Amino acid sequence: MDVDPFSFAVAADLVVLTIRERVLHVLLVERGIEPAVGMWALPGGFVLPEEDAEATAYRELAEETGVTAGVHLEQVRTYSAPDRDPRGRVVTVAWLALAPDLGEPSAGSDARSARWWPVSDVESGALSLAFDHVAIFGDALERARAKLEYSALATAFCPPEFTIAQLRAVYEAVWGVPVDPRNFHRKITGTPGFVEPTGEVVRDGGRPAQLFRRGPVSQLQPPFTRPEH
Amino acid sequence: MDVDPFSFAVAADLVVLTIRERVLHVLLVERGIEPAVGMWALPGGFVLPEEDAEATAYRELAEETGVTAGVHLEQVRTYSAPDRDPRGRVVTVAWLALAPDLGEPSAGSDARSARWWPVSDVESGALSLAFDHVAIFGDALERARAKLEYSALATAFCPPEFTIAQLRAVYEAVWGVPVDPRNFHRKITGTPGFVEPTGEVVRDGGRPAQLFRRGPVSQLQPPFTRPEH
């Protein structure tokens, strides 16, 4: 026998995205323990002996935000560079979580604080992250942007009932580009199963808007592509 | 401190696909050591202390096929169910590899034999796999099928120089559906940067076909969608 292979730690790190005041935000925690104390990082933690990585992701999500219901969670990819964590061989499974606006987060036990940051602050490099978390963040963000095109994922950013305009605001916030309201409305309502009308309307200083909930369809065929991609 | 988190093994498992005689095949090994001796499984192995998971995948690929150059390798996802391996907590990172027809594989040290199997034998359930390898295989196969639509991945199944008909055979083998030769030709040659003509031709009992090599473009815009998806 060469070497004991059972000497790795496995972690789950989360890229939690939400939309606050029409701007895409990511949840970050200020680290309260070594290593990288005081730096901002993705929320996450070690996989426990009886857990799979998805359970770890849900647990960490609940610790930081207080909720798991109604949140979309999907695996992005795994990062395993030998030197990515100074504590030793820590392999991390990255998860993308999309949530409706959740309010202020609560810092976990090993964090000094937690807050929502505009993704542009991280993308621009104005805010640097611990470990390889910038790369993880970038991969997850691109996944979210790409998936809006061919899936019904955008509804994951909305409350259970929403208007077409709210859904359009999701696309505009995630892609960072304006979307034509008329064509968007035709596209969405013309895709059977994407959204279903509730019959209710909501009033807000103009013609009342129909309320919808997400429909059974998860794949958009044909896709709704972002401009100049 | 609760529990030592450094008690996991991390493995890399490979779904290696190739096309042999117009049929999509997957590389499988017959296990020669416990557990699951005698069962067919995906090739793979443990990540070593100084490696990242990608290096492990390349190493295993070289051991089984003898080559790594010219092979497309990409991460699929990670499987971490606590009971997925009877030896203990083994988390595996799955990789998708696409290769031109490579000839017969060689069994690694812990394998009794290795061979190419038609993917239909695994998909149909006629051949069952060890551990959770059927699920891994299914996820990787679907990834390959989906990526043909919006990327230039199909060229990874071809030798450095190929004809449009060869490339079309890739789509037909992976998707399992016929593709119209005329529309395919127009679509491929009409997408700038997908393939580049070498100027050479190849003769095979009809009008000679132009040879092409892959171009710099990796994303297909607009995509080439499979029928009735």
Place this chain on the structure above:
DNA sequence: ACAATAGTGTCTATGAGACATTATACG
């Protein structure tokens, strides 16, 4: 009335898909 937002209609350019036609080899 006017402003504001929701929702519909119309036009055009582009691409997919079906399929005819031409081009260039071999026997």
Place this chain on the structure above:
DNA sequence: CGTATAATGTCTCATAGACACTATTGT
């Protein structure tokens, strides 16, 4: 010559994108 495969052309229908227009509220 016929047969086989490569490559191009033509037609139709569906959809994206641009944008005019109508509908229904609040002030």
